[in-house]
Amino acid sequence: MSALSRFLRTPEAVAGAFLLAALFAMALSAPLLFPGDPQAIAGPALLPPFQAWSLPLGTDRLGRDVLAELFHGARTSLAVGLAAAAAALAVGAVIGTLAGFAGGLVDEVLMRITDAFQTVPAFLLALAFVSVVGPSLGVVVVAIALGTWTGPARVARAEVLSIRERDYVASARAVGMHPLAIAFREVLPNALPPVLALSSVIVAAAILTEAALSFLGLGDPNRVTWGGMIAEGRTVLRTAPFLSVVPGIALVLTVLGVYLAGEGIVEATAVRRGLS
């Protein structure tokens, strides 16, 4: 409760939470407000915003409703961002914990693999993976996670290295607990807070990566994405800039919201840890 009140006391965190709430509302209400296919033709092509009541943000080159696309695009951004970040955090935490707790050869091998992934730019990795396997929502999620799990892995390992020397790990060994149970029941939960602190950055990065992939035409072709909308609008940037600007602003606000809310959560929980 007190962490929540501390969270709500910082204006940045409240702004972030507000933006995120708006994003979730968009994503959840999309099928209700715009029940049809957002990629269906809804009116005349290249209708500017605020001209027709039924099409408040106008239409794109093919006459599709921009507002409907924006709402449905929020679903994709959010789904990919959260799923990719969750996958990256889970894989990173498990690999980091195993490496840090086992030490020796296991640590050496796992960390060299981490190095290998980290030396390749995350976006190139995602690009290569999607072009080989083919674009679909699941593949995009895996592609983004491939390039982002190394950060959580390193943070988890560093934390585990310090935790495994603590007395309570020694007590668990003295009681006769299995090493894997020690790693995942005693060590991992206590190594998580700094790893989770990375989540806002990772979610934001994943949303941006997804948009970039879509922009390059490597997004799921059956779904509306903000990156794809920007790419669509690019060809008519001079005559109809709103087609790129509207999803661009949505993207900026989303990333900002995720980042601010994440920071707020870290701050609020850090204060509590500092006190106790």
Add this chain to the structure above:
Amino acid sequence: MTLLTVSNLTKRYRRGGKAVAAVDDVSFHIDPGETLALAGPSGSGKSTIARLVMRLIEPDAGGVEFEGDDFLALRGAALRARRARLQMVFQDPLAAFNPRATVARVLDDPLRIHGIASRTERPHRIATLLERVGLTAGLAPRAIHEISGGQRQRVAIARAIATKPSLIVLDEAVSALDVSVRGQILELLLDLQRQEQIAYLFISHDLGVVRAVAHRVILLDAGRIAESGDARAVIDAPRSAIGKALVAAAPRLHTKRDAG
């Protein structure tokens, strides 16, 4: 029959390229139901010996025989099973528990791991254990960080006796406690020893406490045994240099007051 025999135990650490012996050729034994104290200044190797005996770290040389078996030869599941008979209580009662744990979970672990009680029996066993160490069963759902230091050390002792061990290593187990609590914990330990014939390896830098609770004492200096024998005989008339220094340094309520 001796319970624990430690022979020629040696552990070296690398420090700045040089190997420093933290424990150097140490041998001793403990009989069932006996308290053997290890005393010495910091850096004398007493905590390292505790961790070697517990196999939390591995020695460079030497042997540990426990209940007639070569304890150092045990591996994996066999070692984990045997750990039931050899338990440990740490100095800092807060650091020795997972910060997320509750009292019940702490005591549930040994009962579950060693198959001592079924899932349905365990709450009852946990209540019995808590009462055994002078706590109420109502403490079980509380988080470890919510209870006092003295209560935590009682929970640590309850965890140690849950598996019916024959030997408990007490690594400065009463050093961090308030003096009024310390007396109660020592009484509890001696009470358990009397009723269940538990032997203690009692590690402490406090000669007053050692003299009050130990049968025999080993004084360590720089990883080696400086002196050993009957606890009161050794402390009342130390022969080694470190023994004399430790005795001279012990705070006294009455004798040395006018020295300054």
Add this chain to the structure above:
Amino acid sequence: MSMLAAIRGLSVTYRRDGSEVAAVRGISLDVVAGERLAIIGESGSGKSTLALAIAGLLPASARVEGSIAWSWPSSDAQAPPSVLPDISPARGEVALTYPLSPVNNAAEDRPTAKLPISPLAGEMSGRTERGVTERRPSAIGEAEPPLLGRDIGYVFQDPSSSLDPVMTVGKQIAEVARTHLGLSWPQAFAKASILLERVRLTDPASVLHAFPHQLSGGQKQRVAIAAAIAAGPKLLIADEATSALDTIVQAEIVTLIRQLVAEDGMTLLFISHDIALAAELAERIAVFRHGQLVELGVTAQIVDAPTQAYTRTLLDAHIGLDAASLLNRAGLHA
């Protein structure tokens, strides 16, 4: 017997997760100039909070009531010889009482605050004023006279965390001397070297250039003591300064503190949980429990004829080398 500090009705309350915890409740206590006073108690007795309040080190969130009136013995001719070699301080008996409450009466206090408040103040009046205004807002009012580091030396329990890990030992001590005595760096280093000798470190020349991690716990605590006395404080507070050390090193540090206090004519406030250790070092003992002063008396009276049951409990709980074996009581063969 002149008074150094008169503490009246001191209460300190911490706010923790919404609820208020009183760490010290209505303490009144006189600290006599030049005495060795021990504050003993168990955990939660408020003994460390009292020490922090005296040193002005309480966190800003702590709520403080009551007052500490300071009276620095300015006419003593025994200024610490090693500390004040060439300073001719303004002399004059002053006794100032400063309100501890957060009420801001700085306007009325302004002239008083400029009075020479210690032998050093005349020499460094400009410094003092800045030093006073620069201090962190703490529970003690802005214009309160003693300055931590210059007038009060504080030795903490854990020398590893009170020393800067990335600064050489010599520099840390020299910095105190430079800040409070206005010495140049070479003078301050020379002073640091003398101080390391005074705390009986073997090979002070090499310790001067060592980093804290290269020293043992006992050596680090000697360095922390050297830094605490670098500016020649009148009051030395040792807050569980020996509790993290083993018995032998503890005895050495206690001896060292006793010698330094005698040599420099300092007043000692010795905070400890160990009544026997306090009895060895202190002339008077104050027994604390649950934030309250249970009993105060000269050491012999406290140890031999305590008037309070709690003091008796603490004495009985002490297990000395002459204590009866617990094995017999538990029915075990000795």
